[in-house]
Amino acid sequence: MKLIFESIREYLPYVFVWAVFLVIGYLLVKRTGFSKTPLKTAEKLLDKSLSMLKELDTIEEELVKTVTLARLRKSLYRAKDALSIYIFDNRLNKTAANAMETLTAVTELFEKYSMDLIVKSNDVKKDVQNLITETELALAQVKEAES
Amino acid sequence: MDEFGERILTFFETSGVRFAMVVLIAVLGYKAISKFMLLIKYRLIVSKLDNSLVNFVLTGVKVIVYTGFILYLANLLDISTSGLMGAISAVTLAIGLSIQNVLSSVANGIMLVTTRPFKVNDFVDIGGITGTVQEVTMMHTIINTADNQHVFIPNSTVYSSRIMNYSANDIRRLVLEFGVDYSCDFDQVMGIIRSAIEAHPAVLKNPAYTLHYAADKDSSVTFTAKVWVRNEDYWNTKWDFEENVFRTLAAEGVEIPFPQITVSYRQDGTGARPLPAAKEDKK
Numbered sequence: 001m002k003l004i005f006e007s008i009r010e011y012l013p014y015v016f017v018w019a020v021f022l023v024i025g026y027l028l029v030k031r032t033g034f035s036k037t038p039l040k041t042a043e044k045l046l047d048k049s050l051s052m053l054k055e056l057d058t059i060e061e062e063l064v065k066t067v068t069l070a071r072l073r074k075s076l077y078r079a080k081d082a083l084s085i086y087i088f089d090n091r092l093n094k095t096a097a098n099a100m101e102t103l104t105a106v107t108e109l110f111e112k113y114s115m116d117l118i119v120k121s122n123d124v125k126k127d128v129q130n131l132i133t134e135t136e137l138a139l140a141q142v143k144e145a146e147s
Numbered sequence: 148m149d150e151f152g153e154r155i156l157t158f159f160e161t162s163g164v165r166f167a168m169v170v171l172i173a174v175l176g177y178k179a180i181s182k183f184m185l186l187i188k189y190r191l192i193v194s195k196l197d198n199s200l201v202n203f204v205l206t207g208v209k210v211i212v213y214t215g216f217i218l219y220l221a222n223l224l225d226i227s228t229s230g231l232m233g234a235i236s237a238v239t240l241a242i243g244l245s246i247q248n249v250l251s252s253v254a255n256g257i258m259l260v261t262t263r264p265f266k267v268n269d270f271v272d273i274g275g276i277t278g279t280v281q282e283v284t285m286m287h288t289i290i291n292t293a294d295n296q297h298v299f300i301p302n303s304t305v306y307s308s309r310i311m312n313y314s315a316n317d318i319r320r321l322v323l324e325f326g327v328d329y330s331c332d333f334d335q336v337m338g339i340i341r342s343a344i345e346a347h348p349a350v351l352k353n354p355a356y357t358l359h360y361a362a363d364k365d366s367s368v369t370f371t372a373k374v375w376v377r378n379e380d381y382w383n384t385k386w387d388f389e390e391n392v393f394r395t396l397a398a399e400g401v402e403i404p405f406p407q408i409t410v411s412y413r414q415d416g417t418g419a420r421p422l423p424a425a426k427e428d429k430k
Contacts, residue, residue, distance in 0.1 A: 004164050011168035014223065018175035025182025032189050081193045088192050088201065 038082040038089075039142060042099075045079035046136050053129055056119065065119045073110050076132075080107060086142075095145060099138035106131040169223050176216055184209065198267065200260040203285070248303070252286045255306035259283055265312045270378070273300060274308030318351060319381050321374050323388050326367035328402035333360065333368070339395050340372055343388060349380040366404045 052072040059065045080103050087096050106128055110118070118124050187208060191201045214235070218228050243250055260283055265271045269280050271290070278292035287299040313319065327336050337358060344356050354375045361371040376384045396403060 003161060007161075007164040007168065011165065011172065011223070014172050015168065015175065018172055018179055021179035022175055022182065025179050025186070029182050029185050029189075032186070081189070084192050085189065088188075088198060 032081075038085040039096075039139065039146075042079045042082040042086065043136070043139050043143075045075045045082065046132055046139070049075045049079065050129065050132050050136075053125065053132070056125065062119070066115050069115050069119055073107075076103070076107055076110070079103060079135075083139075093142060093145075095138055095142045099135050099142065102131050102135040102138060106135070165224065169220055172223065173220055176220075180212055180216060184212070198282075200263075203257060203260055206285075249286065252302040256283065256285050256288075256302035258306055259288065259302055264310045265314070269312055269314040271313065272309075272311040273305050276300065314378060317378060318354075318375050319378055321376050321381060321385055321388075323372045323374070323385070323392075324361065324369050325372070325392055325396070326364065326369045326403065327396065328366075328404050329368055331368070331401050335399065336370060336396065336401055339399060339401070340370060340392055343392050343395065344372060344374055347374075347384060347387060349376050349384045349387075351375040351377070366406070 049072050052068055052075070056065055056068055056072075059068060080100070083096065083100050083103060087093065087100060090096060109124060109128055109131070113121070113124055118128070184205070188201070188205055191204060196204075218231060221231055222228050265280050267280050267282060271278070271280055273288070273290065276290055276292070276298055278290040278296075278298065281289040281291050281297070283289075283302075285302075287301055288305045290298045290300060292298060325336070325340060337360075341358055344350055344358070350356060351374075356372060356374040358370065358372045361369045363369075372388075374384070374388075393403070
């Protein structure tokens with residue numbers, strides 16, 4: 001029995017070190033928003049972006065509006081990253097490529113116009129909303145094809 | 148029976164627990180490494196690197212990391228890793244010698260994705276094969292030719308061939324040659340070509356085009372126009388010019404010389420070379 005405990009005690013530090021590595025790895029992966037299901041991640045981020053876009057109309061303070069828009073922009077870019085990962089794993093999926101095209105068009109709007117202009121212009125906001133909805137529809141098609 | 152039980156207990160106490168602990172470390176380590184591999188994959192894809200390069204890097208890192216991890220586990224079980232290393236080296240050498248050509252292609256593939264003379268979707272000419280790059284795999288570069296044929300070129304051949312990448316720059320120079328008869332009015336011809344160039348929407352204003360009298364040939368005078376167009380407009384512009392300028396020159400009565408052959412036919416057979424006489428057999 002004593003030998004058993006000695007063996008366990010001998011290997012326990014190694015177990016502990018690898019467990020710590022695992023936790024760190026898990027947290028880092030979680031932080032990037034990337035999971036084993038990048039399609040789901042992209043979908044969630046797009047949902048979040050749409051709700052933030054709707055939220056913009058109800059916010060009155062300019063500063064809060066700009067901050068919300070910056071968060072919206074970030075989540076769109078993260079959705080794009082997640083979709084890139086899905087496309088990397090499923091290179092022949094044309095629907096996913098279509099979704100990427102519309103999502104790129106959204107992010108290009110953010111490159112083209114200043115934050116202020118997007119906040120103030122209803123037309124640009126409508127364009128953003130339409131493109132996000134289009135991307136969501138394309139993603140739904142990808143999911144349907146997968147199932 | 149007691150002795151047997153004691154033996155099992157001793158084995159369990161000495162090796163069994165150690166083995167179980169190493170299995171536990173292996174599971175934890177594998178999962179941790181997988182997470183870090185996911186992170187590397189995420190970073191590589193997000194950094195917008197070429198897919199083929201991402202694949203290369205991921206495969207390379209995986210092989211190195213997992214081999215190192217297996218050696219580490221062997222070390223924990225007090226298995227001599229020097230022997231294992233020797234075995235790995237011997238196997239690697241044997242495989243290396245037997246698949247020398249394959250490895251050369253792989254190494255050249257690595258060079259191709261790191262030096263990047265072209266990327267996916269570029270229009271290239273590799274040693275005379277022209278087409279659009281579809282993919283750069285470990286072994287081959289896959290080209291889709293204009294007539295929609297998939298050509299697999301070994302990376303070793305690609306790397307040692309002359310590579311022309313037509314997509315490297317956004318714009319290309321289109322050189323057009325027009326040959327007209329010596330009796331033509333040169334100013335009129337140059338005017339026709341100039342107005343065709345200036346009227347074409349695909350011709351770029353900057354860099355500006357050039358038009359000059361190029362050469363006296365056996366039966367024609369050649370004018371050369373050098374115009375700049377976007378890559379995607381190259382062929383359409385070339386065909387447009389060739390057709391439009393020819394039509395306008397013909398409409399304006401400018402003669403375009405072409406080689407002619409005069410064939411004489413004699414009905415009576417005179418002038419025809421006589422057939423050689425048949426040799427008589429020696430008796």
